[in-house]
Amino acid sequence: MSRLTITLSEPRYRALKEAAAQRNKTIGQLIDESLDFYGIKSREQALDLVRRARARSVLSEEQALTLAQEEVRAVRHAS
16 A cells, blocks of 8 residues: 655644544545445556457447447536
């Protein structure tokens, strides 16, 4: 397990500490879960996800690319 040092404002640190306590988790666990939620993955995890998706897909490569582009546009438009 790697260690990381980050700098947060005091109010942000207190809020993070309170959120972790309310959930009965450590700050590290809360951050790790948040990274999972936002889809932050290692290269290995991302490649494995792509391999599994391709194995189950009934779409052609062109259809899959079009769908992916539409999803990216939708996410960007929503933010």
